Amino acid sequence: MADPDDGLAGTVLPGPPHPVNWNLLTAEEAGPEWAELDHWVAWLRRTYGLPAGVIPPFWHRHPELVWELSALHLHWLCAYDPEQNGSAPLGWHRDFADARQRLRDWVAACGTRLDRDRATRQTAWPGE
Numbered sequence: 001m002a003d004p005d006d007g008l009a010g011t012v013l014p015g016p017p018h019p020v021n022w023n024l025l026t027a028e029e030a031g032p033e034w035a036e037l038d039h040w041v042a043w044l045r046r047t048y049g050l051p052a053g054v055i056p057p058f059w060h061r062h063p064e065l066v067w068e069l070s071a072l073h074l075h076w077l078c079a080y081d082p083e084q085n086g087s088a089p090l091g092w093h094r095d096f097a098d099a100r101q102r103l104r105d106w107v108a109a110c111g112t113r114l115d116r117d118r119a120t121r122q123t124a125w126p127g128e
Contacts (some may be wrong), residue, residue, distance in 0.1 A: 017077035020070050022063075037066075040073050052114035054103045062105045062120055072099050 022040050036062065045125075046053045059065040078084065104112035110120040 002057065017074055017081065019074055022066060022070065022104055027035055034060075037070055037073055040076070041069055044069075044072075044076075054100055056112045056114060058080075058112050058115075058117040060110060061117060062106070062110045064110060064120065068099060068103055068106060072096065 020037075022030070022033075025033060041055060041059065044050065055065075055069070059069065075092055075095060079088040081088075111118050
C-alpha cells in the first residue's frame with residue numbers, strides 16, 4: 001500500500017508508463033516529464049540514502065545522468081505497475097544495483113560534485 005507521505009502521491013503522468021526520448025520533446029511536453037523525473041529522483045535519493053557520488057544536486061545538467069535516471073524511472077514505473085507480476089520489483093532492485101555503479105561512473109566522468117558543477121568534458125575529434 002502506498003504511503004501518502006512517500007512524496008510520490010499524485011505525481012504520475014496520465015497514461016501507461018512510456019519511454020521518454022528527451023531529444024524529441026517539445027517544450028510543452030518536456031515540462032511535465034521534467035517535473036515527474038525530478039520528483040522521482042528526489043524520492044529515490046531520499047528513500048535509498050544515495051550520496052552525491054551517485055546522484056549529485058546538479059544531475060539535471062548532465063545528459064548522461066538524465067538518460068540513466070530516466071531509464072531507471074521507467075523501469076521502476078513498470079516494475080511497480082499493478083498489472084506486473086510479483087517478482088518485478090526484485091528485478092528492479094537487481095538492475096538498480098547495476099545502475100548505481102553506472103551512475104557513480106557517470107558522476108566521476110562528468111566532474112559534478114555536491115558543492116560545485118562543471119559541464120561534462122567533451123573530447124574534440126580531429127576535424128571538429
